[in-house]
Amino acid sequence: MSRSAARITAIGSYVPEKRLTNLDLEQLVETNDEWILQRTGIRERRIAGEHEFTSDISVSAVQDLAERYGKSFDDVDLIIACTMTPDFKTPSVAAMVQAKLNIPNAGAIDLNAACAGFSYGLQMANGLITSGLHKKILVIGAETFSKILDYGDRSTCILFGDGGGAVLVEHDADNPSFVESHMGTNGALANNLYCTDLAGEMFGEDLAARNVVWQNGREVYKWAVNTVPKGVNALMEKAGVAPSDVDWFVPHSANLRIIESICTRSGLSLDKTVYSLEYYGNTSAGSIPLSLAEGVKDGRIKAGDQLLLYGFGGGLTHAGMLVKWSI
Structure with missing residues (x-):
């Protein structure tokens, strides 16, 4: 990565009020609290209201950012x-955020890289600001996954929740946040994690099942625990840092077993890992900003810390970056 001229200057987050616990799920599908906790590390997740959507979560996260900073x-x-x-x-969600917050002179785009989305968004913001095309960018990662779940499918409904976070990225050539980045994709494995839409026939699905997320958890697990550690190590090698130089590892909060395996295979410490899945579940593009916001709020993440962020998921795609935290 060429020298960055962009800095993260503020962060905010939001989760809906409604909680869906493992005990609640026992009433919906054949499962139990012990089974879910042992296999995923998730205790509960938040669920958006009937009339609460991703743009609403995004606006609330940005408003939290504004109030805090x-x-x-x-x-x-x-x-x-x-x-x-x-x-x-x-x-787009971004256009709705622009309207709801009355931001006068902003472009607006949505970025879909599934669970790697926020990492991709940060890389895009860094590139646009460092190139001089933009000066101040809001990057939001937010989801309402509950609206595309089949609550009769215990392989997916136990995992996902709603919520998100936002950061402000501004021009600052003297104190940039972005150190190095790495990304990759294996689209040949896309049929292992998808949500059907116009091309429902592509993966042989019943068209009536459109707009419902489906995944082959076993195959996604195998891909993640093999691909992400390689990506993490490639990122550290490019940056010239060792695992001991990383103050906090902030991975996508997919599943605690996946995170544990990634840490073991990459040499990073689970004790120095920040994740948001225990009480929020897998919030896809929202998971890394939620984790960051929680870590900042509880005092774990401090100015001067070196963070390694890594997102991975549908595509199957992955993206990571080394960040010098400065707020």
Whole structure:
């Protein structure tokens, strides 16, 4: 990565009020609290209200950011909303955020890289600001996965929840946040994690099952625990850092067993890993910003810490970056 000129200057988050616990799921599908906790590390997840959508979660996360850091958005020139559960095909979630927050002069785009979305969004923001095309960008990672779940499918409904976070990325050539990045994709494995839409026939699915997420958990697990450690090690090698130089590892909160395996295979410490899955579940593009926000709020993540972020999921795609935290 060429020298960055972009810095993360603020962070906020939001989760819906409604909780769906493992005990609640016992009433919906054949499962139990012990089984879920042992295999995933998840105790509960948040569920959006009937009339609460990804744009609402995004706006609330940005408002939390503004309240915590006293930030104004009048000069934000781009909004990147990372999500695979947009309110509509069009308008974009980002356009709805622009409207709801009355941001006067901002472009607006949605980015769909599934669970790697927020990492991709940060890389895009860094590139656009470092190149001089933009000065101040809102990057949002948010999902309402509950709206595309089949609550009769215990292999998926136990995993996912709703929520998200947002960061403000601004031009700052003297104190940049972004150190190095790495990304990759294996689209040949895409049939192991997808949500059908216009091309429902492509993977041999019943068209009546459109807009419901489906995954082959075993195959996604195998891909993640083999691919992500290689990506993490490639990222550290490019940056010239060792696992001991990483203050906090912030992976996508997919499943605690996956995170444990990634840590073991990459040499990173689970004790120095920040994740949000225990009480929020897998929030896809929302998981890394939620984890970051929780780590900042409880005092674990501090200015000067070196963070390794790594997202992975549908595509199957993955993206990571080394970040110097400065707020």
